[in-house]
Amino acid sequence: MHRNLPRSRLHHRHQRLHSAEQTSAFAAAVDEVVAEAEATHRDLLLRTGHNGSPDDQGSWDHGPIVWSRLVKAVVEVAQANHLGEEELRSSARASTELYFSALPEKRSDERQTWRDCLARDIKELPNR
Numbered sequence: 001m002h003r004n005l006p007r008s009r010l011h012h013r014h015q016r017l018h019s020a021e022q023t024s025a026f027a028a029a030v031d032e033v034v035a036e037a038e039a040t041h042r043d044l045l046l047r048t049g050h051n052g053s054p055d056d057q058g059s060w061d062h063g064p065i066v067w068s069r070l071v072k073a074v075v076e077v078a079q080a081n082h083l084g085e086e087e088l089r090s091s092a093r094a095s096t097e098l099y100f101s102a103l104p105e106k107r108s109d110e111r112q113t114w115r116d117c118l119a120r121d122i123k124e125l126p127n128r
Contacts, residue, residue, distance in 0.1 A: 030075050034068045 038045060045051045045067055052064035078088050 026079070030072060031068075034071050037071075038067065 042051070050065045050067040050070075052066040054066050054069065083091070
């Protein structure tokens, strides 16, 4: 079958195929993890506007964010930079800590008060 190819080129050809198989297997694994996480955290993704589908977004990136694209982008960058699992987890922890340190102090949740005021104001509308 490959009798005419020098041994080094034959080995290189199989190595590339092996690499393509690895990439495909890795992509399938990421897709499986993303699908499971999307099902588990559907409500959170919806509330935060990360419930987009790759088919939904137009050319101007309007609409919900496609969370799976964000995950795949992080995975690709980590893989390209040869980051192992522990390095990626450490980076995620540092990123999360930095994000939380930038948030304002927690304040009381006054949504119920706002709803009550809105309901009262709506009842008064016909009287005006």
